[in-house]
Amino acid sequence: MANLKKRFEIKARDFVRAGEVSIEVQSLLKTIGFRANDVRRAAVCAYEAEMNVVMHGGDGVLELTVDPKNIVMDFTDDGPGIDNIDLALQEGFSTATPEYREMGFGAGMGLPNIKNHADSLEIHSKKGEGIHLRISFIVSDGP
Amino acid sequence: MKLSAIKKILLAEVITGHDKLEMPIERCTACDLMSDLLTGPNTGSLLLTGLCNIQVIRTSVIAGLTAIVFVRGKRPTEELIAHAKKHDLPLLTTPFTMFSSSGRLFSKGLRGVEKTLPKSDS
Numbered sequence: 001m002a003n004l005k006k007r008f009e010i011k012a013r014d015f016v017r018a019g020e021v022s023i024e025v026q027s028l029l030k031t032i033g034f035r036a037n038d039v040r041r042a043a044v045c046a047y048e049a050e051m052n053v054v055m056h057g058g059d060g061v062l063e064l065t066v067d068p069k070n071i072v073m074d075f076t077d078d079g080p081g082i083d084n085i086d087l088a089l090q091e092g093f094s095t096a097t098p099e100y101r102e103m104g105f106g107a108g109m110g111l112p113n114i115k116n117h118a119d120s121l122e123i124h125s126k127k128g129e130g131i132h133l134r135i136s137f138i139v140s141d142g143p
Numbered sequence: 144m145k146l147s148a149i150k151k152i153l154l155a156e157v158i159t160g161h162d163k164l165e166m167p168i169e170r171c172t173a174c175d176l177m178s179d180l181l182t183g184p185n186t187g188s189l190l191l192t193g194l195c196n197i198q199v200i201r202t203s204v205i206a207g208l209t210a211i212v213f214v215r216g217k218r219p220t221e222e223l224i225a226h227a228k229k230h231d232l233p234l235l236t237t238p239f240t241m242f243s244s245s246g247r248l249f250s251k252g253l254r255g256v257e258k259t260l261p262k263s264d265s
């Protein structure tokens with residue numbers, strides 16, 4: 001399997017497309033031949049992170065880097081950033097608006113869920129400076 | 144049980160996926176919280192939901208769900224149906240509430256997605 005690097009753009013507040021990038025990533029990883037469980041883990045994390053960019057962040061980018069042993073997803077956006085990262089990582093913490101809750105989001109489970117599904121999660125952010133999320137997976141038995 | 148049995152038990156109408164009624168359904172999950180679909184291992188299960196927006200379809204695709212039943216007679220928009228078709232996801236609608244739908248399916252033997260049950264619940 002060849003190494004791969006791909007860039008996807010994510011627009012803030014674009015609910016017409018919200019989640020489509022993650023669905024594309026899911027089908028790409030499936031096509032490459034990663035095991036179902038690794039595809040599932042990566043897709044869930046991509047989706048949580050993408051929805052966060054759409055709901056809380058600013059316009060952003062996902063850079064997907066794949067080799068036979070690793071899947072790495074770098075999310076960056078130029079939104080308001082996260083003031084207190086430890087707090088944001090707590091289950092149940094959310095600044096989601098009632099509008100997002102009506103859509104079934106805003107339970108404050110996104111970041112904790114990413115942490116549970118990924119092999120590593122790095123968050124770099126400062127208030128007013130957007131975010132950089134690096135989500136990495138070691139794939140058990142690469143194709 | 145087959146999707147066709149679920150259709151019968153819930154007096155449901157098939158909106159899309161008429162060709163998939165033979166599909167076996169092993170497990171079921173009922174929720175309105177999209178985050179709940181993403182935390183657990185829901186792959187392969189049926190979804191009962193009262194939410195009827197495009198994000199339900201996308202979340203279901205990501206979580207690997209096999210079919211969706213909208214409760215309380217909710218009807219998806221054309222846009223939503225088109226999305227479900229694109230991802231081969233059958234959509235049904237039932238007049239029953241979430242509680243009654245769950246009860247009807249459970250009493251006919253369909254089970255949830257929990258991995259292990261507490262000992263006292265046998």
Ligand SMILES: Nc1ncnc2c1ncn2[C@@H]1O[C@H](COP(=O)(O)OP(=O)(O)O)[C@@H](O)[C@H]1O
Nearest residue numbers: 052056057081088094095106107108109110111
């Ligand atoms: N891309 C982002 N930009 C700014 N804030 C974010 C971003 N992602 C997450 N956050 C903050 O972290 C909180 C927790 O995120 P998460 O665990 O996904 O829960 P939820 O999305 O349900 O609120 C959010 O409510 C928000 O305040």
Ligand SMILES: [Mg+2]
Nearest residue numbers: 048052110111
């Ligand atoms: Mg979130």
